Amino acid sequence: MSGALDRLAGVWRLATVTGREFLRGWDRFWFAPADPVVLSLMRVLVGGMLFYTHLVWGIHLRAFFAADGWNSPEAIRSIQEGMFSPSFWWYVPENLMWPVHLACLGVLFLFWIGCCTRVTSVLAFLITISYSYRAQMANYGLDQINGLLSLYLCIGAGGSLLSVDRWWQVRRARRAAQAAGQPFTIPPITPSVSTRLAVRLIQIHFCVIYAFAGLSKLQGDAWWNGEAVWMAFSNLEYQAVDMTWTAWYPWISDLATHSTIVWEVFFPVLIWIRPLRPLVLFMGFLMHLGIGGLMGMWTFGLIMIFGHLAFWSPQLMRRLLGRVPARDLLLGSAFPSAAGPSERHQPPAGDHYEPTVIRRPALLWVDSVNERRASCLEYFLQAGLPGVGSASGLEAATVRDVTKPAAIVLMADRIPEDDVESFGREHLQRSGSEPLFVIVTPEQSQRLTPNFRSASTRIFTDERGLEELRREIQGALLAGTTPTQSSAIV
C-alpha cells in the first residue's frame, strides 16, 4: 500500500515538475524580452512595401476604389456577404478620394521612416486592411501578408531603432545633457516583452502559412507526379521569364516540385531546429526569389522574405548591420535585462533567450543591500550608465572578470571588512585595473583606506548623493584614467 502511495507521489512530483517546466518554457517563449533590432529592420522593409503597394493603387485609384470602378459595391457586397469587412473607403466621397489617398500615403511614409511609430503603425494597419477589403477582387497573397505583418508590427517596438523616433530620442537626451552640463551618453536600447510577442506571432503565423500551403498541395496529383512547377512555368499569364525549355529536362520540374512540398510541409518543424534554421531560411529565400524572378511576383516574394527575418537572431542582425553609418544613433546598444532591475522577466540562458551584449557594462555595483543595489543600478541605467550588480567582494571579482566593466563602485558599509579588504587587494594587484569608487563609513575609513591606495581608486567617507557620485564616475571615465572608458561613454 505504501509502495503504491510512493509511486503515486512520485508521479505527482514528476507531473508537477514537468508542468512547471512547461509553464516556464511557455513564459520564456512568449515573454522573454527581445532586442528590437529584428522588428525594427522588418518595419523598415515592410513599411517600404506598404508604401509601394499603396503608391501603385494610386495609379488607377478611381478604377479600383470608386463606385463605378472594377470593384463595384454590388459585386463586393455579394462576395463579402455575411462577412465583417471594415473599410473606411465605403465612406469616402469621390471628390475626396485623392486627398484621402495622399493622407494615407503620408501616414505610410511616416511609418516607413519610423516617425511616431506607435501611432502610425496602427494607422498603417487600418489603412492596409481598408484598401484590401474595398478592392478585394484585385487582392492576392501580397495583401494577405501585408495585412498580417502590419498587424504584428503594431504590437512590438518596431520603431525603437532605425527610425526618426530613435533620432528624436537621442536628440532629446543630448539636449537634456547639455542643459544639465553633463557629458552626453547615447540612450541604450532595452529589450522588450512586446517585441518578443510580435516576433513570436509572426513566426507562428508563418509556420501556419507554410503548413497549410504545403498540406493543401498534397490534394493535387501534380504535386505528387512532379508536374506542378512545370504547370506554373507554362502559365503564360504568370510568366516573367520563358521557362518552356525545361520541357526537355523534366527532372527540373520534378526536383523543384518535390523540394517545394518537402520544404513547405516540414517548415513548421525544421525552422525550430537551430542548426537547420539557416538552411531552411536559405531554401525559402531561393523559393521566393524564384517566385519573384520567374513568375513576376516580386512584391509577394519579397514580403515573404521580409517575414522570414523574424527567424533571424538579433546578434546576427546586429553583426550584419554593424557597418551602417551613424550606427550608435540608429542601432544603439542592447543590454541584457540583467543590467537593469526593472526587467521582470529574467529567464535563464536557454534556447529562446538571446540577450545581445554589444557593449560592456559601464558599472559594476558591489552592494549587499539588494534594494539599494537595484535602485542605484536603475538610476545609473537611466543616466546612460548601464551596470551589473554583485552582493559580495568575492562574487564581484568574478563578475568583473566576466563583464569587464568600465568602473566599479564598492558600497563597503554592509559588506564584511575582510571581504572588502581581499577584493581591494586583489583588484589593485591587477594591471590596468578599472577605476574603483569605495564608499565607507567614517569608522571603516581608518581601517580600510590603507588597502585602497592607488591612482585609480577614490574613497568617500562623507555624505554623497547619487548625482554627485555619477558626476565623479563620468569625470573619471572621461579623464581617460582607463583604456576601457570608451566602452560606455560616447
Add this chain to the structure above:
Amino acid sequence: MILAVSPEQSEQTVSSEVRTQQQRLDQPEPLNSPASAPNHRRGFFRKLGYVCLNVLLVLHVIAIISAPLTVGPASSTSRKLWDVMSPYLQALYLNHGFHYFAPEPGSSNLVSWTVTRPDGSTVSGQFPNFQISPRLLYHRHFMLSEVLGNSEPEQQPEIVRGFARNLLREHGGQSVSLSTIRHELSSMPRIRAGGRLTDADLYTEQPLGSFTAKDLQ
C-alpha cells in the same frame, strides 16, 4: 540619495529619493507595511492581465489555424470553429486560406472587351496584358479576371456589370461587350513537339454580354 554615512544611518540609506525610485520600479514593500495594500492589488491585476494575455494568445493561434482549416474539404468541427472565430479573423483581415497554387496550378482567365463610343468608333482590349506596368498593377488586373473566372454563377452578373461600368467610364463609351477567355496550360510533350503557350486552341472564349450605359445605371 545619501549613500552611506555611519552604520546607524545605514538602515536609513533608502532615503526618499530611493523610495521614490522603488515605487516607480514597483518593488514589493514588506508584507507588514501599510503601503503594501495597493501593491497587492496591483500584483493581482498584473497576474490577471498575464492570464488574460495568455488565454488571448492561445485563442489567437487557434483562430489563425481555423481559417485555412476551413477551406474545403473541411470537417464539421473545423467549420464550427470557423463560425466562432470568423468575426475576429475578419476584423483583423486574417481570414485567409493560404492554399497557394493548391490543389495544383491551373489555367488562367482573361477578360476581353470592346467599347463602342457615341461616334461609332470602337476600342478593344484585354486584361491582364503585359503592357500594364508596373508588374504589381498587372497582377491586380490579373486577379480581377481570375476572380471573375472562378466566381460563383450568382456572383458573376454583378462582377461583369462592375467591369462594364468601369470600361465605359474609362473609354467614354456608349456600350460595351465583354467575354471571358480561359487559357489552358500546355503540357511538356506538346512543347517538345513544337507547340507554343500561345497556340490558338489553348484559348476558349465565352461571351459575357453587351451593356449600354443605360443598362448599367
